[in-house]
């Protein structure tokens with residue numbers, strides 16, 4: 001497909017020319033700020049099923065030139081307290097740069113976090129796979145986990161330690177599966193919920209976003225590994241470009257409300 005980047009001539013302000021939805025409505029991310037919030041007592045805690053993958057399973061870990069992506073089996077699924085089952089497809093990350101450890105996509109009252117993890121699920125009651133679901137208004141449910149620099153995170157290390165094997169675009173390896181629940185914050189009952197889009201081209205407005213209130217932490221060293229190991233260039237490229245700063249800036253909320261599951 002066409003090339004798109006986060007800065008320069010193919011940067012996000014140019015995305016709508018090749019990907020019209022990127023200039024459309026219900027775009028993500030947004031700044032999750034207090035006066036958009038509406039407390040919704042009916043928001044049920046997010047329940048994750050079969051996240052405790054067996055070490056016998058193997059997952060594909062790849063560098064797609066825009067992020068590091070871990071494939072996930074559809075046996076993992078969500079019930080977001082809604083009518084449909086959402087099965088897992090992949091998880092990936094967005095992060096800042098070694099000198100600027102601020103690279104989350106969603107911000108909270110203007111605060112940007114060091115990084116953000118997205119676990120992409122698709123409505124498997126209605127659609128056969130994630131690609132078909134991606135452009136349907138009820139197609140996707142993405143879990144967003146905000147990431148701060150702090151205590152070392154053993155869960156994250158289970159895939160961060162392989163980054164040096166996928167330095168270049170389109171490289172991928174098989175890694176032993178692990179308990180994906182360990183990548184989530186302790187509390188799954190406190191979250192922001194709103195209707196939005198893919199944060200990368202083609203920006204389909206097809207995502208039910210659930211961003212957990214509590215950030216998780218990774219250590220400074222883990223952040224530096226994430227922000228300095230990968231290239232967006234392929235192995236044959238003569239110029240090596242480090243892959244970082246891969247986050248879209250917050251978009252206008254338009255007249256959207258952010259439902260929150262907590263009152264404080």
Ligand SMILES: NS(=O)(=O)c1cc(-c2ccccc2)cc(-c2ccccc2)c1
Pocket residue numbers: 064066067092118120130131134140142197198199200
């Ligand atoms: N940021 S996101 O969660 O909205 C998202 C990012 C990317 C993405 C794409 C390229 C490079 C890196 C990240 C792909 C998807 C996706 C969702 C459903 C089906 C297919 C793709 C979703």
Ligand SMILES: [Zn+2]
Pocket residue numbers: 092093094118199
């Ligand atoms: Zn993402």
